[in-house]
Amino acid sequence: MIDSTPIGSLTESDSPVSAELYTRVQQFYARQMGLLDDGRPDDWSATFTEDAVFQEASRLDEPLRGRDAIRESSRARKQRLDEAEIDFRHWLAMLQVHPQADGTLRTRAYALAMRTPRGGSLDIFASVVCNDHLVPVDGGWQVARRELHHDGSNRD
Amino acid sequence: MIDSTPIGSLTESDSPVSAELYTRVQQFYARQMGLLDDGRPDDWSATFTEDAVFQEASRLDEPLRGRDAIRESSRARKQRLDEAEIDFRHWLAMLQVHPQADGTLRTRAYALAMRTPRGGSLDIFASVVCNDHLVPVDGGWQVARRELHHDGSNRD
Amino acid sequence: MIDSTPIGSLTESDSPVSAELYTRVQQFYARQMGLLDDGRPDDWSATFTEDAVFQEASRLDEPLRGRDAIRESSRARKQRLDEAEIDFRHWLAMLQVHPQADGTLRTRAYALAMRTPRGGSLDIFASVVCNDHLVPVDGGWQVARRELHHDGSNRD
Numbered sequence: 207m208i209d210s211t212p213i214g215s216l217t218e219s220d221s222p223v224s225a226e227l228y229t230r231v232q233q234f235y236a237r238q239m240g241l242l243d244d245g246r247p248d249d250w251s252a253t254f255t256e257d258a259v260f261q262e263a264s265r266l267d268e269p270l271r272g273r274d275a276i277r278e279s280s281r282a283r284k285q286r287l288d289e290a291e292i293d294f295r296h297w298l299a300m301l302q303v304h305p306q307a308d309g310t311l312r313t314r315a316y317a318l319a320m321r322t323p324r325g326g327s328l329d330i331f332a333s334v335v336c337n338d339h340l341v342p343v344d345g346g347w348q349v350a351r352r353e354l355h356h357d358g359s360n361r362d
Numbered sequence: 363m364i365d366s367t368p369i370g371s372l373t374e375s376d377s378p379v380s381a382e383l384y385t386r387v388q389q390f391y392a393r394q395m396g397l398l399d400d401g402r403p404d405d406w407s408a409t410f411t412e413d414a415v416f417q418e419a420s421r422l423d424e425p426l427r428g429r430d431a432i433r434e435s436s437r438a439r440k441q442r443l444d445e446a447e448i449d450f451r452h453w454l455a456m457l458q459v460h461p462q463a464d465g466t467l468r469t470r471a472y473a474l475a476m477r478t479p480r481g482g483s484l485d486i487f488a489s490v491v492c493n494d495h496l497v498p499v500d501g502g503w504q505v506a507r508r509e510l511h512h513d514g515s516n517r518d
Numbered sequence: 519m520i521d522s523t524p525i526g527s528l529t530e531s532d533s534p535v536s537a538e539l540y541t542r543v544q545q546f547y548a549r550q551m552g553l554l555d556d557g558r559p560d561d562w563s564a565t566f567t568e569d570a571v572f573q574e575a576s577r578l579d580e581p582l583r584g585r586d587a588i589r590e591s592s593r594a595r596k597q598r599l600d601e602a603e604i605d606f607r608h609w610l611a612m613l614q615v616h617p618q619a620d621g622t623l624r625t626r627a628y629a630l631a632m633r634t635p636r637g638g639s640l641d642i643f644a645s646v647v648c649n650d651h652l653v654p655v656d657g658g659w660q661v662a663r664r665e666l667h668h669d670g671s672n673r674d
Contacts (some may be wrong), residue, residue, distance in 0.1 A: 222545040222658075225381035225537035233378040236456040240470070293513035295472055295489050299455055299611055300548040314552070316607055320489055322514035328489050333607050333632055333640050346378075357605035358634035381537035389534040392612040396626070449669035451628055451645050455611055476645055478670035484645050502534075 223303045231303050231313060231340070234347055239296040245288065247280035255341060255348045264359030291324035298336065311340040311347065317354075333357040379459045387459050387469060387496070390503055395452040401444065403436035411497060411504045420515030447480035454492065467496040467503065473510075489513040535615045543615050543625060543652070546659055551608040557600065559592035567653060567660045576671030603636035610648065623652040623659065629666075645669040 222228075234253075241250040254260070254273050261269035270276050287294055300316040314337050320330040335355040340347035378384075390409075397406040410416070410429050417425035426432050443450055456472040470493050476486040491511040496503040534540075546565075553562040566572070566585050573581035582588050599606055612628040626649050632642040647667040652659040 220549060222542045225385065225541040228541040228545065229381040229384040229537065230378045233384065233458065236458050237376060239456060240458065293489070295513065297455055297472060297474075299609055300551060302545065302548050302552065316609060318609075322489055324514055324516070326514055328487060328513065330486060330642060331640060333605070333634055357607065357640065358636055358638055360636070381541065385537040385540040386534045389540065389614065392614050393532060395612060396614065449645070451669065453611055453628060453630075478645055480670055480672070482670055484643060484669065486642060 223305060227305070228301070228303055231311065231347070232301060234340075235298045235301070235315065238349075239298060242280065243293075243295050245284045247277055247284050250280050251277035253348055254352075255343075255350045258349055259351045260349075261351070261353050262356070263353045264356040293322045293324075295320050309342055310350070311338075313338045313340060379461060383461070384457070384459055387467065387503070388457060390496075391454045391457070391471065394505075395454060398436065399449075399451050401440045403433055403440050406436050407433035409504055410508075411499075411506045414505055415507045416505075417507070417509050418512070419509045420512040443477075449478045449480075451476050465498055466506070467494075469494045469496060535617060539617070540613070540615055543623065543659070544613060546652075547610045547613070547627065550661075551610060554592065555605075555607050557596045559589055559596050562592050563589035565660055566664075567655075567662045570661055571663045572661075573663070573665050574668070575665045576668040599633075605634045605636075607632050621654055622662070623650075625650045625652060 238250070238253045241253065251273050254276050256273050257271075258273055258276060259269050259271055260276055260279075270279055297318040297320070298315045302314045304312040304314075306312060314335065317332075317334040317336045318330055319332040319334065320328060322328045334357065337353040337355070338349050339351040341350045394406070394409045397409065407429050410432050412429050413427075414429055414432060415425050415427055416432055416435075426435055453474040453476070454471045458470045460468040460470075462468060470491065473490040473492045474486055475488040475490065476484060478484045490513065493509040493511070494505050495507040497506045550562070550565045553565065563585050566588050568585050569583075570585055570588060571581050571583055572588055572591075582591055609630040609632070610627045614626045616624040616626075618624060626647065629644075629646040629648045630642055631644040631646065632640060634640045646669065649665040649667070650661050651663040653662045
């Protein structure tokens with residue numbers, strides 16, 4: 207399901223998608239990011255394909271490859287946040303949905319990452335562009351590839 | 363209409379709702395929070411049921427009980443903000459909508475609270491999770507119960 | 519297409535619009551603001567009518583009048599941001615859509631303006647209310663008039 211073409215280089219139609227499709231993808235992200243923020247790493251990782259690639263394109267880190275790696279990373283992340291007593295939220299908005307000929311979806315959304323330590327102040331610390339490749343699974347979607355581009359990093 | 367079950371303990375379906383329902387709830391919140399931010403406490407309170415309960419679950423304060431209490435609180439709030447010359451905005455997003463068997467809706471959304479004093483700087487000071495119980499009224503909804511959970515407060 | 523009536527003074531219906539209309543306008547803004555943030559001033563200006571008026575109502579500046587002026591302003595803006603190596607994002611949300619009898623749309627949305635310098639920190643520096651007059655063009659819309667009200671400025 208995953209090709210090696212960078213997501214951003216695909217030709218994208220500017221046509222709007224149907225209300226049903228658009229709101230389903232909105233709901234997918236509301237639920238998906240909620241799972242991460244609620245500290246449910248196993249449910250979170252289940253929203254990715256078995257062979258998903260999760261890349262922070264603006265960082266030097268190797269991408270996470272596969273749902274197992276995503277789950278492990280997310281479990282470790284949850285433990286760090288729990289120990290530090292930090293509430294974390296991911297906001298996604300400004301969603302664009304581009305259906306592909308093969309039935310998959312390319313999406314682009316803006317994301318904000320924010321944290322609040324126990325008794326502390328809200329810190330909205332990162333603006334990120336999230337490019338996803340979603341594949342249809344059981345009437346919903348799973349993320350086959352996620353590329354995150356952090357604002358303020360070197361341009362591609 | 364109001365039961366004593368904490369909103370968060372209800373079993374929630376992960377099924378997406380229809381585009382019509384989802385966008386109607388989105389529009390409900392855009393309008394509702396706009397009324398509050400525009401300094402219209404009477405119109406704001408009219409979006410709650412007569413017996414609505416408004417609870418900041420993460421605070422020790424007693425909940426506001428009833429539309430009249432919500433109106434009074436909102437009027438006092440408006441006066442404080444007007445005197446301090448503060449523009450206030452509430453953003454809601456990452457909306458999840460869970461229809462109940464009785465025709466009501468349980469919703470969850472992320473909220474950001476922000477203020478800008480006259481001539482001053484924007485301060486986005488609180489990330490909140492908003493859990494609502496909406497009841498159908500005249501083709502729209504009213505809030506029967508609102509529970510706000512402030513990030514950074516003690517967990518429930 | 520442009521009348522001289524201040525956008526905010528029009529009588530606005532509180533009726534929700536259809537899912538199709540609401541999500542099309544959401545997608546219009548996701549694309550439009552993406553063009554600006556991606557540094558595509560010519561494509562950005564093409565989302566305005568030839569005789570569009572772009573007004574920062576809370577500032578003393580004269581409004582930009584016409585697509586050409588909007589394009590020039592946007593090109594200059596892009597050059598400044600490129601030279602300063604700043605990533606800029608505009609978020610719009612809390613959208614309200616009010617269809618007019620003549621087939622145009624009045625919209626209101628909250629906006630956040632944010633920037634991240636290369637290697638620097640995210641700065642969300644302005645909360646703005648965006649009032650647009652959209653006219654139908656080729657199955658989509660163009661902005662005939664945009665009025666931006668910055669929070670913290672003098673009230674109208």
